[in-house]
Amino acid sequence: xxxxxxxxxxxxxxxxxxxxxxxxxxxxxxxxxxxxxxxxxxxxxxxxxxxxxxxxxxxxxxxxxxxxxxxxxxxxxxxxxxxxxxxxxxxxxxxxxxxxxxxxxxxxxxxxxxxxxxxxxxxxxxxxxxxxxxxxxxxxxxxxxxxxxxxxxxxxxxxxxxxxxxxxxxxxxxxxxxxxxxxxxxxxxxxxxxxxxxxxxxxxxxxxxxxxxxxxxxxxxxxxxxxxxxxxxxxxxxxxxxxxxxxxxxxxxxxxxxxxxxxxxxxxxxxxxxxxxxxxxxxxxxxxxxxxxxxxxxxxxxxxxxxxxxxxxxxxxxxxxxxxxxxxxxxxxxxxxxxxxxxxxxxxxxxxxxxxxxxxxxxxxxxxxxxxxxxxxxxxxxxxxxxxxxxxxxxxxxxxxxxxxxxxxxxxxxxxxxxxxxxxxxxxxxxxxxxxxxxxxxxxxxxxxxxxxxxxxxxxxxxxxxxxxxxxxxxxxxxxxxxxxxxxxxxxxxxxxxxxxxxxxxxxxxxxxxxxxxxxxxxxxxxxxxxxxxxxxxxxxxxxxxxxxxxxxxxxxxxxxxxxxxxxxxxxxxxxxxxxxxxxxxxxxxxxxxxxxxxxxxxxxxxx
Numbered sequence: 001x002x003x004x005x006x007x008x009x010x011x012x013x014x015x016x017x018x019x020x021x022x023x024x025x026x027x028x029x030x031x032x033x034x035x036x037x038x039x040x041x042x043x044x045x046x047x048x049x050x051x052x053x054x055x056x057x058x059x060x061x062x063x064x065x066x067x068x069x070x071x072x073x074x075x076x077x078x079x080x081x082x083x084x085x086x087x088x089x090x091x092x093x094x095x096x097x098x099x100x101x102x103x104x105x106x107x108x109x110x111x112x113x114x115x116x117x118x119x120x121x122x123x124x125x126x127x128x129x130x131x132x133x134x135x136x137x138x139x140x141x142x143x144x145x146x147x148x149x150x151x152x153x154x155x156x157x158x159x160x161x162x163x164x165x166x167x168x169x170x171x172x173x174x175x176x177x178x179x180x181x182x183x184x185x186x187x188x189x190x191x192x193x194x195x196x197x198x199x200x201x202x203x204x205x206x207x208x209x210x211x212x213x214x215x216x217x218x219x220x221x222x223x224x225x226x227x228x229x230x231x232x233x234x235x236x237x238x239x240x241x242x243x244x245x246x247x248x249x250x251x252x253x254x255x256x257x258x259x260x261x262x263x264x265x266x267x268x269x270x271x272x273x274x275x276x277x278x279x280x281x282x283x284x285x286x287x288x289x290x291x292x293x294x295x296x297x298x299x300x301x302x303x304x305x306x307x308x309x310x311x312x313x314x315x316x317x318x319x320x321x322x323x324x325x326x327x328x329x330x331x332x333x334x335x336x337x338x339x340x341x342x343x344x345x346x347x348x349x350x351x352x353x354x355x356x357x358x359x360x361x362x363x364x365x366x367x368x369x370x371x372x373x374x375x376x377x378x379x380x381x382x383x384x385x386x387x388x389x390x391x392x393x394x395x396x397x398x399x400x401x402x403x404x405x406x407x408x409x410x411x412x413x414x415x416x417x418x419x420x421x422x423x424x425x426x427x428x429x430x431x432x433x434x435x436x437x438x439x440x441x442x443x444x445x446x447x448x449x450x451x452x453x454x455x456x457x458x459x460x461x462x463x464x465x466x467x468x469x470x471x472x473x474x475x476x477x478x479x480x481x482x483x484x485x486x487x488x489x490x491x492x493x494x495x496x497x498x499x500x501x502x503x504x505x506x507x508x509x510x511x512x513x514x515x516x517x518x519x520x521x522x523x524x525x526x527x528x529x530x531x532x533x534x535x536x537x538x539x540x541x542x543x544x545x546x547x548x549x550x551x552x553x554x555x556x557x558x559x560x561x562x563x564x565x566x567x568x569x570x571x572x573x574x575x576x577x578x579x580x581x582x583x584x585x586x587x588x589x590x591x592x593x594x595x596x597x598x599x600x601x602x603x604x605x606x607x608x
Contacts, residue, residue, distance in 0.1 A: 001530055001559075003552040006501065009435040012587040014547060015564050016497045018087055021068035023409035025433075025591045026050040028065055028087055029497040033449060035093055036490035038483070043094035045104055050591065052128050052174070052408050053153075055166045058092025059478065060157055062254075062285055062403035070494050073543075074519065074566050083458035085492050089478075093486040095166070101173075106135035108178035113137030115422050118198040120187050123151020124404045125395030126204035127174045128411025132594045133418065134177040142179055143193075145186035149175060152206050152396075153404060155233040156255070158262050159474040190363045190391070200390050200418045203377075204411070207396035209359040213250065213352050217308030217315075224315035225308065228259045228353030235262055235473065244348025246270040248318055250305060251353030252282030257289065259351040260297045265473045272345070273299045274318075276335065278325060291477070295470065303343055304335065308350065317346045356401045376400065383427040384414040392417055412593055419594040431592035440498055440584045444575075447584055449498055451571040454491040495569050499587050502560055504551045507581040509558065513573035514538065522573060523561045527553065533561055541565065 004011060014020050018028040027046055034043035047054035066072075069084030115138050119126035122144035130140040148154060150167045175181050187193060193201055210227035212218070218225060224244070228251065234240040247268040249260040252275035263271045273292065275282055279301050282289065289299065303320035310316060320343045323335040358375050365371075368388035370378040377386050377393050384392045394410030396402060417427045440447045462479045463469065469477045481489060514522050520539035527533075533548060534541040541548075541563050549562040574582040 001527065001533060001548070001550045004547070004549050006437075006549075009433055009589060011547065012437070012497075012499050013433075013435075013589045015499065016587065016589070017068040017070050018065035018496070019589065021064045022051075023064065023406045024051045024412065025589065026065075027497065027588060027590065029493055029495050030588065031094060032085070032087070032090055032490045032493045033495070035090055036450070036487055040094050040097040041099045041101060041104070044098040044101060047091055047094060048101070048105075051405060052131055052411075053124060053170045053404065054091050055095030055170055056153055056162060057404055058088060058090075058095050059162050059166070060153070061088050061091070061405050063088045064405070070496050070566070071492060074494070074568060086458055086461070086481075086489050089461050089481060090486060090490060093481050093483075096480050097483060097486075102176075105173055106177055108176075109135055109137045111137060112139050115139065115199040116141065116197065117200050117202065117418060118143065118193050118196070119202045119204060120190075120193065121151055121203065121205035121395075121397065122146070122149035122181065122183070123204050123206050123395055123407060124153060125397070125407040125411040125414070126151070126202060127171060128408045129202045129204070129394070129415045129418065130179045131174045131177065132412060132415035134174075134179050136419065136595045140179045141198075142181050143185050143187050144181070144183055147183045149181050149183065151204070152229075155236050156229050156258070158232065158235070158258050160261070160265065160469065160472075160477050161258070163474075163476050188362050190369070191367050194367070194390070198390075199422050200392065202414055202418065203363075203391065203393045203397050204395045204407070205397045207356040207358050207401045209357050210352065211355040211357060213305060213354060215305055215307055217310050220313060221308045221310035221315040223313065224348065225350045225352065228255050228351045229356060231351055232258060232262065235266070240266070242266050243268050246347045247272075247349050247351065248345060248347045249273045249351045249353060251275065251355070252277055252284055253353060253355070254284050254288050255356070256351075256353035257284050257292045259353050260292055261295060262473060263349075263351065264295055264297060265470055271297050273297060274303050274305075274320065274345070275299065275301055276304045276323065278302060295466070302335070306342060309344075315347060315350065317344055318350065319344050356396070358397060358400065380427070382413070382430065383417040384410060385417055385421075385427060389421065412591065415594040416592075434588075434590045434592055436588045437499070437501070437585045438588075440586050447498075447571055449495055449586070450491070451495065451498075451569070451584070453494070453568055453570055454488075456488060456492055458492065459485050459489045497587050497589075498569050498571075498584050500549075500562065500567065500569065500571075500573060501583045501585045502549065502551055502562070503581050503583070504554060504560070506579045507551075507554055507560065508579055509554055509556055510578065512576045512578065513582060516572045516576040518570065518572065519566045519568055521563050521567045524554070524558045525561060526557070527559045537561060537563055539563065539566070
């Protein structure tokens with residue numbers, strides 16, 4: 001194999017699995033160390049620079065970082081249920097325990113650069129664009145049909161998951177940068193917006209249309225059947241404050257989980273979720289399903305809706321066909337009837353949460369913005385630019401429904417593109433990320449980070465008492481970690497950004513590092529191609545998607561091969577090495593946002 005080029009930022013970036021998996025590339029181990037040190041404000045700012053909404057995301061993020069967490073892999077050998085670090089809930093700790101951060105945020109620019117940007121929709125993607133561009137002197141105008149900014153974070157995420165004061169705070173940070181918010185001003189024509197002379201327009205309107213279910217009885221019982229996302233918005237604005245005693249929620253995504261839990265709080269005594277797929281195939285996050293079941297809401301599977309039963313316009317029941325999953329030789333699944341008698345469930349109201357789709361009736365089809373056969377805009381996925389060069393998309397409006405963290409990532413990329421577009425630069429030349437690699441050595445056996453591996457299992461976030469939480473739609477269910485528990489959970493982090501860096505010239509091939517390694521990660525062996533090397537490692541290589549760290553030839557002709565997959569970053573190899581061939585070096589990786597230059601500021605975010 002060719003020796004590993006650790007000068008390439010993407011190599012060590014991928015080793016930091018949580019950050020690699022995060023769409024916004026938040027430096028996760030960095031802010032977790034700061035939390036362990038009690039530096040909550042610094043931890044919040046590390047988050048804010050990358051994901052914009054730490055308090056919101058600390059409660060609502062889809063957590064792509066946690067399935068990627070190395071902790072879950074290394075525990076797999078010793079526990080039935082390996083559990084990652086509670087990365088998302090630690091993010092909330094930084095928000096809950098921080099000091100006032102307003103002095104650390106960019107203020108209103110001293111002067112305009114003369115360019116005006118319109119953001120249509122006031123959700124996370126548009127607010128991220130505004131956050132990135134306003135400090136550069138752009139005059140950013142954000143339009144939204146709702147009176148307050150926040151988009152679906154405000155209208156569709158229930159208050160028992162996300163208190164309104166958290167939204168107000170973090171949305172306010174963006175608007176206070178001099179962003180003009182035109183609430184209650186719905187855009188009905190993109191052509192009209194373009195005619196106002198904006199230099200660029202960003203569309204971040206989400207996927208605002210919920211899919212309906214056209215089966216017998218839908219029209220006749222329509223007064224008692226509601227589209228899930230519209231119903232959640234009505235609950236959020238106070239237009240709906242009660243629900244029928246028996247409620248069926250159709251759908252298996254996170255919206256369905258929000259619907260059923262909201263219905264429980266608004267008076268639903270018999271609330272159930274019914275899905276056509278199997279439980280494991282539901283799109284809802286595992287913890288969302290667990291939360292619903294924790295509140296006594298059953299989830300019934302493999303039931304396909306057949307009809308709404310009604311009497312004199314009043315909904316009385318639903319009928320379902322029972323199906324089973326059958327897989328062909330290629331693994332493709334088909335749902336086929338079991339032949340059993342149809343299932344019938346009495347109900348007073350039904351909430352349909354079977355998916356969302358984009359709706360762009362306000363974008364004229366003769367202005368140059370093209371759409372594909374699914375109704376999505378034709379975009380350059382790297383730049384977020386539409387076929388009309390001055391128009392950009394992001395969030396759910398770009399590629400369909402995802403999560404807040406994806407909308408933030410899209411907003412960052414779109415802001416880079418808009419800035420380049422206004423400067424007359426090529427959008428294809430994306431700015432390089434900022435990275436640094438700094439030794440953590442403080443002595444022969446001493447590092448500037450805590451490298452002791454905690455054996456603790458994942459700590460559980462406390463909940464409000466059920467009798468209190470289920471009585472009100474506005475009582476937050478999760479209470480968050482206190483400082484003591486946050487410290488203990490933070491100590492479970494393996495510091496994956498503190499890299500094991502090998503210097504070939506100093507190695508005497510004594511194999512001391514091989515002997516001390518608790519995970520058998522390191523092997524000295526003859527060179528070969530990758531498949532051959534993976535077969536000759538001291539420990540089986542089970543995840544080929546994670547890289548091998550391979551040195552150039554040593555004095556004996558052998559090479560050092562380290563499987564990055566399950567390394568604990570404990571530093572024992574560096575402590576044991578008699579010549580200092582191994583060193584522990586902290587790798588900091590940050591995406592470059594619009595207008596930013598230079599290298600990472602490691603002073604404020606130094607290791608605890």
